Amino acid sequence: MATSVEPTSEGRADRARLSLATEAARTLASTTKTPPQMQGITSRWLLRVLPWVQVSGGAFRVNRRLGHTLGNGRVEFVSTGARVRVIPAELTELPLLRGYEDPEVLRELADGCVQRDFAAGEVIFEAGSPADSVVLVAHGKLGRRTSGPYDSETELGVVADGDFVDDRVLAGGGAQEPGSREFSLTSLTGGTVLLLPRDHFRAVLQRSPSLASHLERASASLSGRTAEGEAEIELASGHHGEPELPGTFVDYDLAPREYELSVAQTVLRVHTRVADLYNEPMNQLQEQIRLTVEALRERQEHEMVNNREIGLLHNADLRQRIHTRNGPPTPDDLDELLATVWKDPTVMLAHPKAIAAIGRECTARGIHPGTVEYAGRSVPSWRGVPLLPCNKIPVSERGTTSVVVMRTGEQDRGVVGLHRTGIPDEYQPSLSVRFMGINDKAVMSYLVSAYYSLAVLVPDALGILEDVEIGR
Numbered sequence: 365m366a367t368s369v370e371p372t373s374e375g376r377a378d379r380a381r382l383s384l385a386t387e388a389a390r391t392l393a394s395t396t397k398t399p400p401q402m403q404g405i406t407s408r409w410l411l412r413v414l415p416w417v418q419v420s421g422g423a424f425r426v427n428r429r430l431g432h433t434l435g436n437g438r439v440e441f442v443s444t445g446a447r448v449r450v451i452p453a454e455l456t457e458l459p460l461l462r463g464y465e466d467p468e469v470l471r472e473l474a475d476g477c478v479q480r481d482f483a484a485g486e487v488i489f490e491a492g493s494p495a496d497s498v499v500l501v502a503h504g505k506l507g508r509r510t511s512g513p514y515d516s517e518t519e520l521g522v523v524a525d526g527d528f529v530d531d532r533v534l535a536g537g538g539a540q541e542p543g544s545r546e547f548s549l550t551s552l553t554g555g556t557v558l559l560l561p562r563d564h565f566r567a568v569l570q571r572s573p574s575l576a577s578h579l580e581r582a583s584a585s586l587s588g589r590t591a592e593g594e595a596e597i598e599l600a601s602g603h604h605g606e607p608e609l610p611g612t613f614v615d616y617d618l619a620p621r622e623y624e625l626s627v628a629q630t631v632l633r634v635h636t637r638v639a640d641l642y643n644e645p646m647n648q649l650q651e652q653i654r655l656t657v658e659a660l661r662e663r664q665e666h667e668m669v670n671n672r673e674i675g676l677l678h679n680a681d682l683r684q685r686i687h688t689r690n691g692p693p694t695p696d697d698l699d700e701l702l703a704t705v706w707k708d709p710t711v712m713l714a715h716p717k718a719i720a721a722i723g724r725e726c727t728a729r730g731i732h733p734g735t736v737e738y739a740g741r742s743v744p745s746w747r748g749v750p751l752l753p754c755n756k757i758p759v760s761e762r763g764t765t766s767v768v769v770m771r772t773g774e775q776d777r778g779v780v781g782l783h784r785t786g787i788p789d790e791y792q793p794s795l796s797v798r799f800m801g802i803n804d805k806a807v808m809s810y811l812v813s814a815y816y817s818l819a820v821l822v823p824d825a826l827g828i829l830e831d832v833e834i835g836r
Contacts, residue, residue: 504555
């Protein structure tokens with residue numbers, strides 16, 4: 365006996381359908397897909413805000429006026445990337461060398477200084493250790509402490525940029541046995557000191573009769589007048605009649621810095637089978653090149669921030685580096701930072717976590733930072749200066765980072781990017797993709813190269829706020 369089955373509502377709907385169902389159609393259709401995605405791609409604001417200067421000869425020389433300050437009791441330094449050197453003539457700020465004028469001997473003493481970089485909390489030397497070197501503070505703050513009368517430490521004060529410690533090591537030409545340090549020296553912030561070893565000073569002294577004679581006289585006066593900043597240009601103004609006008613010239617730095625183009629490179633390998641058989645609907649070779657170029661540009665920005673020779677964090681003048689008052693980035697700290705580049709600052713760069721910390725500190729004080737339109741986007745700002753995120757600025761294990769402010773442009777004596785366009789097989793400006801051949805395993809190789817550098821034209825074009833705490 366046959367049994368009849370009533371059709372369900374779904375069955376009736378299938379009989380009524382006049383076209384192919386979408387579920388069935390998808391089995392024959394290609395999947396809708398995106399090009400390969402890459403999480404490491406960022407906005408790369410630094411590469412976007414820098415004006416780029418064409419470097420045809422492979423190197424870019426920054427000519428400056430000669431300048432340093434004498435007679436103010438503080439030692440000055442010059443920095444080339446992460447390397448810090450004391451200006452030889454500045455050694456005459458040490459009491460026992462005041463008035464000494466032999467440049468060759470001073471240069472030899474300066475060349476013997478040993479650089480030591482330190483982080484906050486490091487002990488430079490302990491009380492009671494041999495006093496075997498003069499400590500010249502290039503950058504940072506250090507506290508002097510000694511044992512107090514009641515088994516507690518006594519603070520003897522702070523030394524900072526340009527100060528020097530234990531110059532008595534040079535007394536008597538360093539001939540006597542070194543004494544002991546009378547206090548401990550501990551860093552309060554990160555920074556750099558140069559150590560002038562006692563043994564090196566004695567070796568130079570034995571070869572220099574003029575230095576020995578000067579130490580015997582121990583002159584306390586400094587010859588020459590004080591000249592603040594760059595070498596002075598003699599001028600006259602406000603005069604009447606026909607007085608004799610001063611003669612002058614503009615002195616230049618005899619050893620200007622040259623920035624050579626750096627390179628970031630990699631070899632991209634693609635199997636010919638992939639390029640031949642799997643090139644549709646997306647070109648596999650082009651996608652491989654695109655993602656490699658993105659990674660190379662990210663590395664380029666990282667190097668332009670962190671490289672010890674050309675990076676922003678290592679090329680700021682020591683006098684352009686400041687520290688936060690209490691750790692977190694307060695509005696007062698940001699104002700102090702802008703004061704370092706007060707002549708038309710262009711942008712500020714900070715890690716995204718630092719920008720969040722700035723927002724918290726401003727909110728706690730009832731201050732609401734504004735926004736400005738920059739490059740077609742609305743971005744946060746401070747005092748009208750755009751505050752742009754840059755995740756290449758590192759955050760230390762202690763939760764500290766830096767905030768950068770700079771003036772850009774060659775005409776404004778600012779910070780500029782350096783590159784070379786028109787290179788063979790150029791894929792993007794100053795970036796080439798060059799075919800290297802196919803090996804015996806049927807793998808194609810492409811050399812991908814990016815050429816770049818960065819130059820700070822004058823010291824006050826770049827300022828850094830250091831030791832910025834982001835954790836509280």
